[in-house]
Amino acid sequence: MMRLSQYFLPVMKETPKEAQIVSHRLMLRAGMIQQSSAGIYSWLPLGLKVMNKIGQIVREEQNRAGANEILMPTIQPAELWQESGRYDDYGLEMLRISDRHERDMLYGPTNEEQVTDIFRSHVKSYRALPLNLYHIQWKFRDEVRPRFGIMRGREFLMKDAYSFAIDAEQARSEYNKMFVSYLLTFQRLGLTAIPMEADTGPIGGDMSHEFIILAETGESEVFCHKDWIGRSLDAGEVDYSRDLQPIVDRFTNLYAATDDKHDPDACGVAPQDMITTRGIEVGHIFYFGSKYSEPMGASVADASGNLVPVHMGSYGIGVSRLVGGIIEASHDDKGIIWPEPVAPFDVVVVNLKPGDATCDAIAEDLYQRLTTAGKDVLLDDSDDRPGAKMAAADLIGIPQQIIIGPRIAAEGMVEWKQRRSGETSNISPDAAMNALVGG
């Protein structure tokens, strides 16, 4: 619960000129973020609240899939990266730092080395496998072209998970768990993210999928079968203790590819069934065998007592990027339309005339009753003009609005507006309680 008069929500009326895509414009206008330097942002209360909700959904689905949450540092010692051989390979994207003792450190762009170091210190036997460790932590990559606000930042929040397995078969099963958990995670966020076969890039490896949401403002060109639209996986169907290969097969059999993998002759999709558009990468999973375990000596004893390097995979989700991705997928010309699971508040109660005894009484009463009933409510008790208040309510995208103006308040009524459909109706406060909370 929150009163707008006490909330730091610096909404902007003008459209910021520097923002090229709609999510960046709306995030600035809705007072969610503020740029600090190129590709580096502060998160203000509304933006932070949404990002935390996304992070929590990601966390719950990782936990459900059997991953263990940890928290690794942002600053890493260069030695670990020298061991894997990536210290020289990574190039200018890595922010290199030296401490007061002139030790080489770096701000982590990813954590394969760090997590392998944790693993090798403690795990010595195949009996402890499979194991998946993840964290939700800030990354820094000195991108050549940071752009589109938090969408391609230099500092960004990522969920990254790392799996350890005794052999290729167990590693595949770990990969499948993350693949399926990604489908469920993005669905809970109100998105259709399409898994597309991908190149493995600097992480290296044998098997990789990018999870991409369709959006014209996306950075990559994508091609997919039209039957992907609206496709979903029933969470009740998922049992992480069973073989998930049938589900993975079902979600990889239908064609989808980014332009670097797309082959119009071999895709087997008729032109009228193909969607050609752009997409935003919200997740990326990799299997890379012993690429890090071998050079870093992360070996365990197998069933016959032989020391073998473990098979690893890594799995990223762009938590901060998702805030923008969800806005790209869900907005209109008035502003953001949050999917309910990530909405910063459930309901906004807009008192159009604070100081008017009837408006105040109804607004305060509904604010309290909705809160008691378990809703997260924002009460707009500010002194702004009525038009500005209604525009701000639309801009910040809270799913349900209760608008209380002196005219209908005198009749003992309020206006109920659903942000997504724009549908409005005048109803009594009791009927509003019923509509928003249920009988």
Ligand SMILES: Nc1ncnc2c1ncn2[C@@H]1O[C@H](COP(=O)(O)OP(=O)(O)O)[C@@H](O)[C@H]1O
């Ligand atoms: N510069 C960035 N800004 C915001 N999010 C990012 C950025 N780079 C990567 N991500 C997010 O982190 C996820 C995992 O990153 P990864 O695949 O390692 O990066 P990349 O695709 O840039 O090589 C990506 O799918 C994306 O959602």
Ligand SMILES: [Mg+2]
């Ligand atoms: Mg990627």
